[in-house]
Amino acid sequence: MKRFFFFLFVMISLAMGAQGYRAPSAPTPDIAKDGSVTFKVKAAHADTVRLIIDTRVDTLMKRQGNETWAITLRDLEPDLYMYYFIVDGMKVLDNENAHVLRDVKNVMNTFVLDPRGDCPMAVHDVPHGEVRAVWYDSPTLGTKRRMMVYLPAGYEQSRQRYPVFYLLHGSGGDETVWLEQGRAAQVLDNLIAGGKAEPMIVVMPNGNVDEQAAASMSELGNVQPTFAHKHWMDGTFEQSFNDIMQWVDKNYRTRSGKRYRAIGGLSMGGYHSLYISANQPEDFAYVGLFSPAISRMDQGKCKIYDDLETKLKAQFRQRPKLYWMGIGKDDFLYKDNAEFRKLLDKNHLRYTYHESGAGHEWANWRDYLVIFTQLIFKN
């Protein structure tokens, strides 16, 4: 029995690491029933401590006793949040919170705020879909590549066929980001269970054709995630997209025909979605552009980008069921998107437009995912 307690002690000491660990007293950060969130960090000798919450909060914390700094925030919306501290100019994570995510290469702590139990980004007691990390063959790129696939609850047990939503990430992202920062599996689980979205397969490929997989799954070992890709929006990804669709149709029980296929994405992924759907109008009845990185820079660079207006007119003649655009009022791409809308308006091409607050950020993209997935495959 003595040995048992020694064992327990050593196990706990070992895994906590020798440094600075204190037994957890409460979940971190501390979320009260009214949804207020209290952040704490120990920094006895610091002069200033700041709390940064992704793009949303940058505020000074207050000294509380000898070594603790704290702050309570009261008006945060239900959502996923990412945060860290700046202690006298140095970035420090919350050592009491083991949950971390990265945005490109910026690692932050994370929590989901769900005070009313209805946040679609939270895990709820509903049937959960399956998430697969698969490697598909891309003959166009001459390599195997990794992608993530969400299969709705019941897929394995049924013989049913399902519609497919191709969900694309932004520059700096990879095949994992829609599951991690985007909470795609939780959003789909919750919306499908609530009867708000149709059961669907969601395919999340890697849009950086220079890499086979997310940096951590790469042969390059300790290479870092980056924006700096050689083949960045040069048409290569769009040209290789059929490799993905063919692999998906071969390996999953997909429904065939454009009315059972959607494509959407954020920023660079919105740009990819725009051009893939414009070049393959017969393939997608639903298009979602989430703060798309629209610009005019690519004319003449690759035939994928040429003659957009003509292609759009042809695409809309085939009557997409939904052409959806969302953007924040403060997005630095707002003006480019407004110009793109003018182009659509001039040609009487009908789209659905959603203007939100804030800028080019995940809080918007998670919302757009929630909205868009409730509109597709409904008829």
Next chain:
Amino acid sequence: MKRFFFFLFVMISLAMGAQGYRAPSAPTPDIAKDGSVTFKVKAAHADTVRLIIDTRVDTLMKRQGNETWAITLRDLEPDLYMYYFIVDGMKVLDNENAHVLRDVKNVMNTFVLDPRGDCPMAVHDVPHGEVRAVWYDSPTLGTKRRMMVYLPAGYEQSRQRYPVFYLLHGSGGDETVWLEQGRAAQVLDNLIAGGKAEPMIVVMPNGNVDEQAAASMSELGNVQPTFAHKHWMDGTFEQSFNDIMQWVDKNYRTRSGKRYRAIGGLSMGGYHSLYISANQPEDFAYVGLFSPAISRMDQGKCKIYDDLETKLKAQFRQRPKLYWMGIGKDDFLYKDNAEFRKLLDKNHLRYTYHESGAGHEWANWRDYLVIFTQLIFKN
């Protein structure tokens, strides 16, 4: 074109976060061709900076110029490493390295050291298996639970049936830890591609029956990972194990019969493997005990733990093809394991024993995985 550069600039600034980011100059940490590894951290006003590498290194770093601290280590073995810095007593991560993993709730940076290109924990250019996060039904526990399943390369394309290795985590771990700290997918990919291991399905359930899933996938939201489970080695997990096996046999193309089934695990998972195989000797021809948390505390607590000696004799009468034990010389469980070996010896029960250096740590468990998976399903 101007707008394009502005766009690029804003994209990069945004995702890097406002604080402390510097453009990456080289992969971090810096691994030279001879395998030496240089760690650097900026801390202008610090008095002491230490580098901690999991259980293996705790060393002072040296000031280099005005704000940088650095150290080069020359004799690290090829493996996965986890590290962080202590700046004047405060834990700080390497902000130049986006790759992080956690050990229970201690978040650390990580890298794989593979100077010769032959480390089985590294990603190599070989066919990659598929990794699935699935939810199975446990009628015994009355709940759905999450587990991870590795399917070898080619599974989806073949009609072949495969042997199954049930791989169990330790106390403080969860269903994800053998994939993350354990590098199970990379190890299996590499060994199978090299003809050293048989293609096999690897099933990684969650051994903490109090939770449905890893903390980050839990309904409890911001709950923290912990050792403190109510049902901790009380027989509940062992009694519910058939739910897992039945679900796996129903949902995957498994080969039937004990010669196509292995069970193994680390620490608490070794303990689980010992008792599950002793209570179900007809189910497993291969048993792997990796630094198993063997103790005598559980007699009378649950029938699963009673009459071990009798059960072991019955198990060995059924001639397991391999009963494998590995432990480090410095493991705090060494003595308990030595006593268990005496029990086996006394009864002339034949096992394979592997004694390594070091203690109760992942460097050993990854090695044991590499060794054990090359010994199973060979005949």
